[in-house]
Amino acid sequence: MILLRKNKNNISYDAGGFIDNGRKKVYNKNNRFFRKDWNNVRENFFMKEMQTTYNPAEFEDRIYAQWVKKGCFTAKIDPQKVPFTVMMPPPNITGQLHMGHAMDETMQDIVVRFKRMQGYSVLWQPGTDHASLATEHKIVEKLREEGTTKEELGREEFLRRAYEWKDRYGGKIVGQLKKLGSSCDWSRIAFTMDETCSRAVREAFFQLYQKGLIYRGSRIINWCPDCKTALSDEEVAYSEDAGHFWYFNYPVEGSEEFITIATTRPETMLGDTAVAVHPGDERYAHLVGKTLVLPFIGRKIPVVADEYVDPEFGTGAVKITPAHDPNDFEVGLRNRLPMIRILNDDGTVNEEGGQFAGLDRYEARKRIVEGMKELGLLVKIENHVHNVGHCHRCNATIEPLVSKQWFVKMAPLAKPAIDAVVKNKTKFTPDRFAKIYYNWLENIRDWCISRQLWWGHRIPVWYCDDCGAEVCSRENVTVCPKCGSARVRQDEDCLDTWFSSALWPFSTLGWPEETPEYRYFYPTDVLVTGYDIIPFWVMRMMFSGIRYTGKVPFRDVLIHGLVRDEQGRKMSKSLGNGINPLEIIAKYGADSLRLSLVTGVAPGNDTRFTETKVEASRNFINKIWNATRFVLMNAKGVDIPKTIERAKLTPADRWIISRLMATIREVTLSLQKYDLGIAADKITSFAWDDFCDWYIELSKPALYGTDPERKRQTLAVLLFVLTDLMKLLHPFAPFVTEEIYGYLPNTEGLIITADYPRYDPKLAYREEAKAFEGVIGLIKAVRAMKVSVNCPPSKKVRLFLVTEARRLISLNRGCILRLAGASEIEFVESGTSVKEKTVSQVTDIAHIFVPLGELVDLDAERARLSKELDRITGEIARADGKLSNQNFIAKAPKKLVDDEFAKREKYLEMKKKIEQQLASL
C-alpha cells in the first residue's frame, strides 16, 4: 500500500489500481481513451490511455523533445509572414536560474507562443552572458578554496578554467530553460563571448573610439579592493552603515591655532592636499591662504575657499583628498591641488602613507585615530550613520580613487535614447517605468567600461613600446602601424560585461554584418525584463542600438517585478530563502509553476511566491485534465461532426459558445496589452466556472439521453469549446495543453503550431446567452432554496413555476431537472395557490414554488422571505435614489438610465410577489 494523498478529510491508499480519490471503484477497462497517432511522430507512445489524475512528469519531457525534434521553435525567414522577435535576457553563467528567471522566461514564452499561434514568424533568441566580474569572482573564490590564485595560474590557464565553468553552468541553465518549456530557438543559442558577439564588441568599441566617444583618462572611479577592479556607478550598491565622525585638529603653520575638520574616513587624511572652507565663512576668513601642516606626513597644505563647502555642516572646514573622493576631486581641479593616491589596489596603504604604509585601510584608520589622540589632535568622536558604497558582487566597501580607465562619453548617447522613448518609438509597459528610465539617463555620468579582469572582452587597444602609439583596431595588432615595431602589447583590461550585453539585440543577429536575419528580425518587438536592470541593461541597449544600428532595439519593454518569498523578502542566497524552480517543477509540473507565476500579478508589481498558489494552479490543470477525460469518455465510439451546425445548437450550446467568444476576445486583447495576469484569469474562470461547472453539467442530459444525433451535436460543441480552450491556455500551460490536444479527435498536428482562436461574430449569440443566464439563475435559486431548508441535495423536488418564459424553460427542461435536482416542472398561473406547504423564490425569469412538505418550517420561511424582501427593498431604494436625481437622468448615458428604470420595474415586480407569498403563509 502506498500513501497517495492526505488531506483534511480522507487518506487514500493505492489498492492495486482499484482506488480513485478515496472511493473504491472498479477500474473499468472499457473506459479507455486512446491518443491519436501523431503521424508516427510520437514514437514509443501509441495508444496510451489518459490517467485519472494529471501527472505532468509523465509527459513534459517527452513533449518538449517532440517540439524540438519537429523544429517548432526554429525561426524562419518567411517574407510571407510578419516577424516577431524577442531577445531573451541572457542569464549569467554564474549559477542556476532562480524564481525571478522563471517568471521572466514564462512571460516571454507566453508572448512568444501567442504570437506564433497568431501566425507571426517568431524568433526567440536564447543565450547566456559571460558575466565578466560575477563569474570571475566565483572562479577566484573557488581557486581560493583550492589554495591557489588566478595570478599563480596565469591568464591562459585561468581562461581555460573559465570556459570550463561556462560549459558546466551554461549547460545547466539550458536544461532549466527546457524544463520550464521555453520555446526559444536553440539552433541559434548565443553566448556574449562567442565569435559573433566578440566581433560586434570590437566594432562597437572601434566606432566609438573613432568618434572620440571612448576615451582613456584618470578620473575618480569606484574601486573594489576585493575584486581589484574598477566598477561603474551602477555596480555600486549603497547601504546605510553605522560609522563615526572623527574631529581632528590640523595645526596652522607658524601659529598656535588649529583648524578643526570632521571626517568619516580618517585614513584618507594621508592624501589630503588642502582644507577647504566656504568663501563667506567669517570664522575661517583669516585662515584662507594660510598653510596647515598635515600631521604624520608633515606635508604643507593650503586652506582654500570653495563654494562646495557647506558652512552649516560639521565644522564648516573640510579636508580635501582629491584622489579619494569625487567631490574633493572637483575641488582639487578647481584649486589646482595635487592628487595623492594613498591606497594600493588591494586596499592597503601605499608608500605615500609614511609610517602607515603597508597597513590595511581599516588598520590604518585605527592607528591614525590612535596617533591623533596621542598627538592631542583628536577633538571628539561622534556616532554617524552614512551611506557607504559596496561592490554589488562581493559586498566589499568601495574606495573611490583616481585611476586611469576607459570611459564612454554618455551625454551624446543619452540624448537620443531619451528622445526615442519621448517620441514613443519604444514604449514601456507599465509606462511609469519610462520615468525611471529618464531619471537615469538625464543624470548619467560617463561610463567607466574598463575592468581589471581577465574574463571578458579584452579592450581592443594596443600600445607600442617603441613609439608609444595607441592603436584601436578591429583586428589583432602585431605590428605598430606607426613605426612598424613588433613591440606592441594589447591593453591588459577587459570591458564591462554590460558593454557586450548592450549589443545583444543585434550582435546575436550578426551585426555589423547585414545578415538576412538582421534585416528580417531587427529591430526586435518586445523586451521582457525586471525593473531592477533598467539602468544596467535596458538603457544601455537603447543608446547602443540607436547609435550603432540607427534604430531602437525594441518597440516594447515589458517590465515585471521581483519574485519575493512568502514574507515579502527578496529571495537571496544569504537569507537562504530562495526556491529552486526545478524543485517546484518536479513536484507540481512546469505548467503549474508557470500559471502560478503570472496569475494575479499586475505588470511591474512584485509578487510573493507561495506553494499554495502553485497548488491552486495544479488543481486547475487537474480540473482541465478531468474535463478532457469526461469529453473523451463520452466521445468513445461516436463519430463526432467536424463542425458544429449552428441550426442545431441548444440554448445551452449557444450560451457556452457565446461565453467562449467573449473569452477569446478578452484574452486576445489582454495579451496584446501584455496584461498576462488578466488573460490568465479570464481563461481560468471560463474554463472552470463556465465550461466545467456549467456546460459539462448541462451537456449530461444529452450525452446520457437516447437521441444519438443530439449526443453527436453536443459532443461537437464540447469538443469545439475544449479545443479552443486548450489553444487559449497553451501559451500559459504549454505541456498539458499539447498533451491533451494529442488526445482530442478532429485535431491535426501540434497545438504549438495551431491557429490561435478567432472571435467569430456569427457565434457571439449575445441575446441567446443573456436569456440563458435566466435559466442559470433559476437553477441557482432552486439549489439555494433547498440548502436553506436543509433539504438533502439528493432529494428530488417538484417545481411549480409562475413564469412568462415557459418556452425557454421547456427547451431547457432536462438541464433544469438535472442541475436543480428536480423531479418535475409544472407551470402554474399567477394567483393559483399550491395546496402543499411551499417555499418560494423570485428570479429574473420565474417565481418558483417548491413543495417541501414537513421540511418547511413556516417561521424559518417567513424569516427567509423577509430577509429577501429587505434586500429587494434596498435595491428599489437604490434605483429610486438614482432615478429621482434629475442630473442623473439628464447627464448619464441613456442606456444606463434605461437600464436603471428596467431594474426598478423588475424589483418592484419581485417585491410584489414576495409580499403575496408572505401574506399567504
Place this chain on the structure above:
RNA sequence: GGAAGUUUAGCUCAGUUGGGAGAGCACCUGCCUUACAAGCAGGGGGUCAUAGGUUCGAACCCUAUAACUUCCACCA
C-alpha cells in the same frame, strides 16, 4: 534632498477609458450527484488608508495627510 510604488475580505493579491466591490487560500454548512475530494453545491466576511475636491456618479481623476516599500542623490 529627489523620484516611483503600495495601502481593497482573516492572508496573498486582481480590479482593463469613472457607471451596482472580485479571485485564490482560509473559514462555516451540506454533499462519495458514474470527469474531477487536486472535487461539487450553498454561505459568511470589505467605511476600497484618512481628509477634502471634481463629477449626475469615485476603489479608480485632482489636492493634502499618514504608514510602509523601493530606487537615485548625498554634507566631508
